[in-house]
Amino acid sequence: MESSYLGSSEQPLGQVTESDRLLAVLSHVLTLFFSFVAPLIIYLIKKDESPFVREHAKESLNFQITLAIAYIVSFILMIVLIGILMLMVIGVVHLVLVIVATVKAAENKMYRYPFCIRLIR
Numbered sequence: 001m002e003s004s005y006l007g008s009s010e011q012p013l014g015q016v017t018e019s020d021r022l023l024a025v026l027s028h029v030l031t032l033f034f035s036f037v038a039p040l041i042i043y044l045i046k047k048d049e050s051p052f053v054r055e056h057a058k059e060s061l062n063f064q065i066t067l068a069i070a071y072i073v074s075f076i077l078m079i080v081l082i083g084i085l086m087l088m089v090i091g092v093v094h095l096v097l098v099i100v101a102t103v104k105a106a107e108n109k110m111y112r113y114p115f116c117i118r119l120i121r
Contacts, residue, residue, distance in 0.1 A: 016052045016108045024056035024105040028098050036064035043120075056105050058120050063101075063113040067094055067121075 016024075023042055030038030045056035072088050077083030097113055104111035 014051065017050075019051045020046075020050045021105065021108060023050070023053045024100055027053070027060045028101040028105055029096055030062050031089040031093070036068065037060055039064060052108075052110070055110055056101075059112060059116070060101065062118050062120055063097070063116045066113075066115065066117045069117070086094055 023046060027039040027042045039057045039060035041062055043054065046053040046057065048054075067090065071087070074083040074086040074090060077086060093115075101111045101113065
């Protein structure tokens with residue numbers, strides 16, 4: 001298992017098809033445009049068919065929920081101005097980690113986001 005401050009990754013247990021890899025990549029990339037909706041739809045459709053897609057969509061969905069909580073806290077803290085800085089940091093972290101997760105999914109590797117509350121197991 002490969003681990004760093006950008007998250008951890010490991011090889012999948014089974015064979016990954018091209019369509020599974022595409023859906024895993026989309027479960028991360030589409031969050032930049034549709035937030036938690038895209039990984040939720042992918043998770044609900046493919047959770048019983050592909051363990052690779054299920055794990056990527058679940059991890060992406062958990063990360064989007066974590067980000068939503070962080071954004072809400074930041075908006076509240078804008079009253080004391082620290083929220084503005086937090087919004088910028090969260091935005092950059094969001095973009096960087098989604099890119100890393102997308103690359104790992106494209107390489108047929110499992111990926112776990114750092115700083116993520118895992119509500120969906």
